[in-house]
Amino acid sequence: MSELLLEIEDITLRFGGVTAIHGVSCHVNEGELFSIIGPNGAGKTSIFNTVSQVYRPQSGDIRWKGKSIMGTRPDRVAAMGIARTFQNIELFPQMTVVDNLLTGRHVAMKQSWLAGAMWVGAAKREEMAHRRKVEDIIDFLEIEQWRKHPVALLPYGFQKRVELGRALAMDPELLLLDEPVAGMNLEETEDMARFILDIRRELGIAMIMVEHDMGLVMDIADRIMVLDFGEKIAEGTPEEVQSDPNVIAAYLGSSDLHVANE
Amino acid sequence: MYGRPNLYTSYKQESQILPTWSQKIVLGIFLLILLAMPLDLWLTEQIPFVRFLGDNEWLPLINKVLVFAIATLGLNLLAGVAGQVSLGHAFFMGVGAVTAVFLGGQSSDNLHGLGLPIWIWLPGAGVAAALAGVIVSPVAVRLRGLYLAIVTLGLVFLGIHFGNTTWGAKFAGAPGLGRKAPKLDIRLWKEETPLINLDDDGRWLGFDVSDKAKTYFLLLGLTVIFAVMAKNIIRTRTGRALQAIRDRDIAAEVMGIPEFRYKVIAFGISSFYAGVAGALFSAALSGQVLAADFGLFFSVEFIAVLLIGGAGTTAGPLVGAFFVVMIPKFVETFTKWLDKTEGGITGKFADVALTGPEGDFGVIYTGVQTPGWQLNVFDWNIVLFGFLIIVFLIFEPLGLYGVWIRVRNYWKRWPFSY
């Protein structure tokens, strides 16, 4: 059995009177593709934000490789090997694709501001080496033609890809994907699914994927957790989740699950 | 590279500041012209503008452009690249100027001064200002937008107030009087005759050079160094981190960029530039250190330079400094020239604006005093720049640099409109 990577234990997150997450526990193993589904406002994005420690849950514990990360600064959490993409694209719009991905290499790079300012040999070599790494990711995601474009000028589907690339550039051990195919057409969705599967197969990176596209989730997820109003109502393999009475009740009338059942 | 000068052949080449040969040659020629400008050469007399910009009448203004460029290159790293709009730039310049005069000035009964050479007082001015920047930054870093602007504005008033206290006056000179700035001369230590004399006219490499031209060469060298360093910071790891924080602070943090640390770095570097520029302002331009010089108007002027030139780029501060410092003089000279050739209403305007301190030209009152609501020529300059700032903010956030990019792209694509 593979090792435990991330454990979320009984976390509760409140915003004033709103309870976004209510006593949720789950875990992710090494190399696993774990998926979180649930209606809008169920608290999926909030889970990501607690894992990155952008939000601090009022109670519960989050452990990374057995050690609690509660109260750790977001940038430190990132440096531990947790990367993420955002539901609404959060790229650096004025930077080129290459610079966005190079920003993802920030933690891996070591040069000081002074070495960079003086453009000393070591800083120069470091920039080159990481540039090569970034080019590999650009090839992998098939975004060569956009390399030198400011990302704000890219079509939506490609922006989503660049954001995935930026997260990959961080050499993560766990990747948090918030609705990676939202707003995409069928072809773009298939491309993205292919990239996600390749990431798991070739790079062995564990992932948590939040997604509304049930077809995609049921196809590629190892395990699924279902949230509703901030509470976990089911967890298990795609088959278990689809036949769970709680889930069927929560999704009653929704065509999403039918698609998956066909 | 067989006749295709715009193709990149390696990442190394692509990551150079000027990746193609044509760019290198153009910049090389430009730098050569800048070097030759103040010299009495046949060539410099043939190029428009360069012909007269190198004259002693114009050189002090060019020197001012260079000092403003250094100051704005620093402000750009903080406001343009890291997105922290600070009105405290004048304060850090003042810290630099006062440190410089303490290290490099002469002491007397009521003034402190160590009389050290320029290679100590100039970096010292930068370091002291950078320290001041780092000390203030923990407060500043927690503020955003307007709040940051207001708090940093407070610094400017604090600085002037400090300069006017009894204790402060021992460093900054008596209130309203100031003190003599340190000398630019290059000395090894405190010897009588300097290694390189920058105070008097002289001959260098067989060319006659005035004291202003000598100052110009020093400032030009420093500007090039500071511009290259700014460019390097922007295009490497630190610059990307600063831009990331500016554009998406949360995304930057969850990518492993410590926001606090990088904002402190931005304040430090930017203040270093300001300190050096402040020291140069007093030593190379005004000749004196006067606390009141480093007031609010100064801070606003650099914001204007940055916005007009183009925030976030390295070329922006250089273009902006040239524009903001030179345009009033160009306008003045142009109207003078019109007056000589045609006379008439422009001539009258120019006459009044240039020669008649008591003159009155409609709403433009050209006297030194400004009675009532009427505006004098200086006020009109402020109005003009205020207007330009608004125009650029609304229509071209990249400033003159953005205009240039558009023109360039237009010609690149010509004759295709798309």
Ligand SMILES: Nc1ncnc2c1ncn2[C@@H]1O[C@H](COP(=O)(O)OP(=O)(O)O)[C@@H](O)[C@H]1O
């Ligand atoms: N920063 C915030 N401030 C206040 N309420 C928030 C904040 N973030 C999320 N919420 C609330 O928490 C709940 C869960 O939101 P979210 O995690 O974004 O849901 P999902 O991603 O599942 O659609 C919603 O009711 C939302 O309004």
Ligand SMILES: [Mg+2]
């Ligand atoms: Mg969401």
